[in-house]
Amino acid sequence: MARRLRSLVIPGLVLLAVILVGVAVSWNHFYLLRLKAYNTPAGSMEPALQVGDMFLAERIVPDFGATYEPVRGDIIVFDLPTNPEIPYVKRLIGLPGDRIQMRDGKVYLNGEPLRYEKSDDYVRRGPDGAIRSVPCFKEILPGGRAYQLLDLTPEGVSDNTREFEIPEGHVFVLGDNRDNSVDSRYISRVGYVPIENITGIARRVYFSGPEESLRWRSLRPDMTEASASR
Numbered sequence: 001m002a003r004r005l006r007s008l009v010i011p012g013l014v015l016l017a018v019i020l021v022g023v024a025v026s027w028n029h030f031y032l033l034r035l036k037a038y039n040t041p042a043g044s045m046e047p048a049l050q051v052g053d054m055f056l057a058e059r060i061v062p063d064f065g066a067t068y069e070p071v072r073g074d075i076i077v078f079d080l081p082t083n084p085e086i087p088y089v090k091r092l093i094g095l096p097g098d099r100i101q102m103r104d105g106k107v108y109l110n111g112e113p114l115r116y117e118k119s120d121d122y123v124r125r126g127p128d129g130a131i132r133s134v135p136c137f138k139e140i141l142p143g144g145r146a147y148q149l150l151d152l153t154p155e156g157v158s159d160n161t162r163e164f165e166i167p168e169g170h171v172f173v174l175g176d177n178r179d180n181s182v183d184s185r186y187i188s189r190v191g192y193v194p195i196e197n198i199t200g201i202a203r204r205v206y207f208s209g210p211e212e213s214l215r216w217r218s219l220r221p222d223m224t225e226a227s228a229s230r
Contacts, residue, residue: 034059034066036200038077038089040209044175044182045089047122047136047148048075048219049202052209055219057200068198070095070171073145073221075202078173078193088190089202090183091147094164094172096195102185105151105159105178107139115140122150125210145221152179161185170194 040053049055057077060068070092080086093107094100101108106116117140121133135151153159156179164184166172170192175181183190205217 034061036077037206038087038202040089043124044177044180045075045091046124046150046177046180048091048176049089049205050124050208050210052212053205054207054209055202055205057202059200060198068195068201070195070198072141072143073147075219076171076173076193076198077200077202079197079199081191081193081197082189084197087199088173090173090175090181090190092171093141093174094166094184096166096168096170098166098172099163100166100172100184101163102159102161105154105156107174108163109142114142119148122148140224141221144224146224147176147221150177150179152177158185164192166192169196171198 036057036059038055038057040049040051040055043051060066072092072095074092075089076092077087077089080088094109099108099110103113107114117138119136119138122136123131123133125131137149137151138146139149140146158178164172172184173190173193174183174185184192202219204219205215207213208215208217
């Protein structure tokens, strides 16, 4: 019980410290209203967000003049279109007007495949406590933003899809753990996400769930060397 209590108190103190620093740095911009803490209950965004991770999202508050221009690669928090009471977190892949299709587990954007590079396997602990190595890949978007993906099942049920045409005012999202994610591929459950439903952009993990320890890990996509030099 004491250990569980510490695991709840410490993240709360860290969040309070982060907010106080934010207030000191940006008092005139209502910083208190621009950060919100979330807990990660499932593994659909592994490896970026692990089960139990606590992270901070930069809130989008229209009442205070905040707007969001969708950017491919951002991890966004949004109200589930089929049930706005449920906040969801996924990675933004497609913009309004884009065409998205999955072929053999790879994303085709407007008819062209994204770039992929093999990474070291991701080591994860399953619900039964068993340690398992999972194939991991780097997915690289046009412009060079890159992030890690898991491939739990080589021939997953959603590795091949029809082509989705994203309507105006909407975006297309996917989980990084592609074989364990209910996302825009499932039209009746998530589907296209209205931009107005996006409530925040995930910025940093401040507490690691698996390690039960403090962390300060960025959730911004990396930039590949080739694109960074352009």
